[in-house]
């Protein structure tokens with residue numbers, strides 16, 4: 001099977017560099033005139049798939065908003081993943097998993113084994129039990145053409161205290177994560193399958209992203225205050241690897257399908273003005 005990096009590179013070339021999240025916040029359900037229950041969740045998700053599944057490179061369901069409805073919410077997540085795959089977008093499940101390696105094996109089986117009901121193209125993962133503890137995810141992803149996006153410099157202000165702490169060798173915690181992921185992508189072309197999450201809100205932190213070789217997912221745009229122009233400051237010479245990610249900024253245009261499409265197109269135009277042509 002083709003690697004996730006190759007598939008992502010093609011999706012970005014064909015559809016443009018954009019990831020849109022499915023984040024059914026209670027406030028958005030209300031704004032869309034939907035009840036805060038599983039029927040509302042189902043309608044919301046189906047509408048996003050109808051509007052964007054056939055045109056956006058990557059769609060990123062936020063697992064928390066499905067999990068809060070228990071098993072019936074997870075059943076809707078499963079169905080949403082299937083619908084997105086049928087519509088042709090890559091599915092990145094934002095689930096931020098991480099644990100000791102033996103448990104990470106089970107998470108890997110849940111999300112990156114094609115026989116699983118919640119199998120997706122890629123997942124987000126937390127490195128705070130050590131990047132090495134995520135090895136079972138990296139291995140299964142490599143085996144089945146999947147991807148893993150590891151948190152490096154998150155978009156929330158609280159992240160900095162941990163991520164920018166300096167380790168014994170003088171690098172920040174985030175730089176050690178960046179460097180380990182860079183190793184995993186060595187030699188991969190046109191794009192590695194192992195990405196990093198770097199928030200668009202963080203400004204110029206002086207971290208070296210130049211050797212990553214994989215995609216840089218940039219949340220924090222729109223509702224969290226960053227704009228496309230901030231990508232230049234955060235990513236500098238690594239802009240060509242950036243995958244901008246928007247959730248509420250696009251979703252708040254719904255439930256009208258045409259309005260959702262127009263909102264996604266608008267942010268894509270903003271990002272294209274900043275990112276190098278791909």
Ligand SMILES: O=c1ccn([C@@H]2O[C@H](COP(=O)(O)O)[C@@H](O)[C@H]2O)c(=O)[nH]1
Pocket residue numbers: 021023062094153154155156197198199219220221222223224245246247248249
């Ligand atoms: O550093 C991070 C990592 C993940 N996220 C997730 O992205 C979306 C952002 O939603 P917006 O509505 O565009 O603010 C959300 O699912 C977060 O959990 C992030 O924001 N920052």
